[in-house]
Amino acid sequence: MLYGLMTEEINHSYEGGLYADLVRNRTFHSDPDKPVHWSAVVGSGARASIAIDKSTGPSEALPISLKLTIEQADDSHRAGVQNEGFWGIAVRPNTTYKGSFYAKGGSEQVGPLTVSLINDYTGETAASATVQTSGTEWKQYTYELKTGAVETSSANHLVFTAGHPGTLWLDLVTLFPPTYDNRPNGDRIDLMQKMAAMHPAFLRFPGGNYLEGDYINERFEWKKTIGPLVDRPGHPSPWRYWSTDGMGLLEFLDWCEELHMQPLLAVYAGYSLRGEHVEPGPALQPYIDDALEEIEYVTGGADTKWGAVRARDGHPKPFSLSYVEIGNEDWFDKSGSYDGRFAQFYDAIKQKYPQLQLIATTPVKSRKPDVIDDHFYRRADQFFSDTHHYDNTSRSGPKIFVGEWATREGSPTPNFNAALGDAAWMTGMERNSDIVIMASYAPLLVNVDPGAMQWQTDLIGFNALTSYGSPSYYAQVMFAQHLGDELIAAKLEGGGPRLFYSVTRNSQSGVMDLKIVNASATPQSLDIDLQGASSVGSTAKLTTLSATTPRDTNTITEPTKIVPVESTIQASGTHLNHTFAPYSISVVEVPAK
Ligand code: AHR
Numbered sequence: 180m181l182y183g184l185m186t187e188e189i190n191h192s193y194e195g196g197l198y199a200d201l202v203r204n205r206t207f208h209s210d211p212d213k214p215v216h217w218s219a220v221v222g223s224g225a226r227a228s229i230a231i232d233k234s235t236g237p238s239e240a241l242p243i244s245l246k247l248t249i250e251q252a253d254d255s256h257r258a259g260v261q262n263e264g265f266w267g268i269a270v271r272p273n274t275t276y277k278g279s280f281y282a283k284g285g286s287e288q289v290g291p292l293t294v295s296l297i298n299d300y301t302g303e304t305a306a307s308a309t310v311q312t313s314g315t316e317w318k319q320y321t322y323e324l325k326t327g328a329v330e331t332s333s334a335n336h337l338v339f340t341a342g343h344p345g346t347l348w349l350d351l352v353t354l355f356p357p358t359y360d361n362r363p364n365g366d367r368i369d370l371m372q373k374m375a376a377m378h379p380a381f382l383r384f385p386g387g388n389y390l391e392g393d394y395i396n397e398r399f400e401w402k403k404t405i406g407p408l409v410d411r412p413g414h415p416s417p418w419r420y421w422s423t424d425g426m427g428l429l430e431f432l433d434w435c436e437e438l439h440m441q442p443l444l445a446v447y448a449g450y451s452l453r454g455e456h457v458e459p460g461p462a463l464q465p466y467i468d469d470a471l472e473e474i475e476y477v478t479g480g481a482d483t484k485w486g487a488v489r490a491r492d493g494h495p496k497p498f499s500l501s502y503v504e505i506g507n508e509d510w511f512d513k514s515g516s517y518d519g520r521f522a523q524f525y526d527a528i529k530q531k532y533p534q535l536q537l538i539a540t541t542p543v544k545s546r547k548p549d550v551i552d553d554h555f556y557r558r559a560d561q562f563f564s565d566t567h568h569y570d571n572t573s574r575s576g577p578k579i580f581v582g583e584w585a586t587r588e589g590s591p592t593p594n595f596n597a598a599l600g601d602a603a604w605m606t607g608m609e610r611n612s613d614i615v616i617m618a619s620y621a622p623l624l625v626n627v628d629p630g631a632m633q634w635q636t637d638l639i640g641f642n643a644l645t646s647y648g649s650p651s652y653y654a655q656v657m658f659a660q661h662l663g664d665e666l667i668a669a670k671l672e673g674g675g676p677r678l679f680y681s682v683t684r685n686s687q688s689g690v691m692d693l694k695i696v697n698a699s700a701t702p703q704s705l706d707i708d709l710q711g712a713s714s715v716g717s718t719a720k721l722t723t724l725s726a727t728t729p730r731d732t733n734t735i736t737e738p739t740k741i742v743p744v745e746s747t748i749q750a751s752g753t754h755l756n757h758t759f760a761p762y763s764i765s766v767v768e769v770p771a772k
Contacts, residue, residue, distance in 0.1 A: 180380035181612050182659040183440065185583055185619035186431075187387030189418045189633055190591075191626035193426040195265030196641060197434075199367045200425055201276075201354045202337060203265045206241050207231050208413055208421045214245050216263050220340055224256030225249070237281035237317040237350050240403075240412040244281075244350040249289055252342055257293070259340030262352065266628035267333035267643040269356065270296055270305045276324040277363075278337075278354035281409065283317045285346030292339050292347075294322050299334040312347065319409070324354070333643035351409055360437050364408070364425060369646045370624065373639055374438055377652075378659040381441040383504070383582055383619050384431045388417045390507050391451045398447045401428045401473050405492055417452055418633045429489065432477060432498050442498055443538075443617070444477060446470035448506030449520050456512055459519030467527045474503065474532060502617075503528060504538040504552060504582070518545045538580055550616065552582040559586045559600030559729075563698060566607035566679055569615055579614050583621035586651070589732055590635035591625045595741060595762060596729035597636065598650035599698040602679070602764040605658050606694055609681035612666065620655060627735050640735055647738030650731075653724050654764050657743055661692035661722075661766045667711075675699050678759075684771075693767040697759040707755040709771055716770030719748045719755055725763035 186192065195203065203209075203216040212231065219229045232246040245260065252258040262268075278294065295307040306324035337354055341347070358365030359372075385399045392398040397415050404411055404427030413423040435442045449457035449466050457463050472485050479486030481495045489495075505524045509517040522545035525537055539548035555562075569579065586593060586600030593601070601620070608615045625637035638652050648656070663683030671680055677698035684691045691712075697703045709715055724743045733740050748757050748767060759765055 180441065180616065181608065181618055181662060182377065182379060182655065183381035183383065183443065183617055183619045184374060184377070184379045184623055185383040185387065185621040186623050187385060187389035188416045188422050188426070189387065189389065189622050190624060190637055191265065191420070191631045192622070192624040194420065194422060195631065196624055196626050197366050197370050198426040198430070199355050199358045199365055201264050201268045201356065202262050202352045204421070205352045206350060206413060206423055207243055207245050217245060217260055220257070220259040220261050220338055222256055222258070224251070225258035226251040227258035229260050232348060235283070235348055238409045240410045241350055244348045247289070247347045247349065249341060249344045249346070252344055254342040257340035257342050259292070259338060260349070261336050261338040263336050265626070265643055266631065267299070268296065268335040268337060269333045269644045270326060270329060270335045271331045271356070272326055272329050274326050274356060276306065276354055276356055277321070278324065278352070279319055279321045280352040281317050281319050281350045282312045283348045284312060284315055286315065287345035288313060288343070289341035289345040289347045290343040292341055294324065295338045296324055296326070296335050297338050298332065299336060305329045305335060331644070353408070362433060362437070364430065366434060370639065370641060371437065373646060373648055373652070376656050379438060379440050381443045381502070381617060382431065382435050382438070383443040383445060386445060386507055387583070387621070388452055388507065390445050390447055391417070393417045393451060393453050395451045395455045395457070398451060401476070402469070404428050405476070405488065428473070428476065429492050429494060432494070435498065441502070442477065442500055443502045443504065444473070444500060445504040445507060446473055446524070448509065448524055450506060450509055450512045450517070452511070454513070456514050456516050457520070459516060459523050463520060463523055467524055470524060471527060471531055474500065474528070474535070500535065502536045502538060502550070504540065506540045508540055508554065510541040517541060518543045521548070522546050539577070548577045550578045550580045552580045554583040555581065555604070556583070556585055556587050557600070559588055559596045559698070562586055562600040562604040563677055566603050568607055569611035572611070572614055574614060578616045581608060581615060581618040584618065585620050585636055587636040589649070591627045591632050591637060592640045592649035592732065593636050593638070593651040594730050594732040595650045595726035598654045598724065598764060599696060599729065599762065601651045602654045602658070602694070602696040603698060605654070606679040606681040606696060609658070609662070609683060609694070610666065620651070642735055645735065645738070647733050647735055649733055650724065650726065650741045653741065653743050657722055657724060657764065657766050658694065661694070661768065663690070663692055667691060674705065675701055675703055678703055689770060689772055691769045691771045693769065695759050695765045695767065697761060697763045700761050702758045702761055704756070704758040707757070707767070709753040709769065712753050712771040714772045715750050715753050717750050719750055720768040721746045721748050721757070722766045723760065723763055725760045727762070729762055
């Protein structure tokens, strides 16, 4: 299970990204005073205004709403409100979009609402529906928008109009395109497919900094992220934008299930990014209870308290869980409280769930963690010179989880030099995978629209309409697709500088996967001598990712400039000869016994 995914709400990974809802600022928390990303719709002969109303909302969790006041309108001069989406709204032909909203009317009702998807430039309506709202109490309404033979485009907005003066309050406005596996409240299909191609074994969630929050009261409070959307208050994320928590604990677990990944659950451990911490002892106990309940929500039968809540939320079957991480990057906690906090979490979790493997985020003395989470954000040169990092690590200490790592060269997504640094580093992790048991690149996703990114160099880029894999993404796909379950003893003799390798073998199929990274500017001719093999198939499959210069890259407009290319190499007995191109990452699949 070496290769997995690390995820958190950063770079609009979920809001305006993987979480498929197309409506931006759907609960009006993005700005305390203004309904940003919304605007009034007033044609000639109509008058209307919008404002945030802090006195009414559809639930305790969502106490504020949008007030639409229509002063003048009739059927031919309609007025209303529109949402711009996350840098546009993607509309495709012959597609059904499903939406909902909460609304309540004033004493004078605005009448039926028309909901439409409208092209920003042409003003043409891509799809439209009528919703009959009524009454002065909050109610939920649903609608469907079906497009016909429209052009695929992200230059669209969502419009609600009425033909009668009056007042209408709106909240929790959603609009979902078809989602992966058709799951309601689900995920964007293209991004899920890209992740599926990485064959990830696990998902580390919910962070990262996003787990901790800037302050204790801005942490990822899992109990506020489950159940009906109307009961989720949302919270500010440390990456400076509001999270509706539509992507809540159960949605993370659904994501795991859909991509056949093990959940690797990080629990909040009493430290937040601006330095607030909870002292070990009685003050920490509520956080420990919360973590135990979270584990029960994930793993408990429907006959347990929190397992029953999960069943109520639509997932009676427990999820299987093996790894729990206590906190995130607790080396930042200069109070020195992590040792004590870790011990208290460790004892309580091990007592109730002895089978769980517990991950510490920095070395501790109080207990022996099962696993330590190491993070590496580096330049390619640093990875090139450190591929033996774990060669001499004690085999009797904790196992290693490289929970965040990346070569940070290129923005918004890595360039080919970064892919070379990543691939070199992966050969080192593979050669040490008796102790390095899991690794996950970070960050995983970035919305490449202006202003969406908080962290440069992210694996997969996307906008409202489309997505692309960086060269580093394809390096990961190649490595994860070709991962045996045995390490083969191998050595490299001669060869130029910046040549890196690892060899694994699949014990079932007998296929050996040789990974060769040539990070130099010169071709490297290698004689591969499979000394231990009794028989070698005559044809080996070669998959190569290469670039003309290390700065080459993929972008949203040139998404497939660098992609893996397949060919073959002929073996002669137990020998294979091949010249590995400059700036190339190669996997050679050899059927060998
Ligand atoms: O991956 C981006 C951030 O880097 C993570 O949130 C944090 O854990 C690390 O510092």
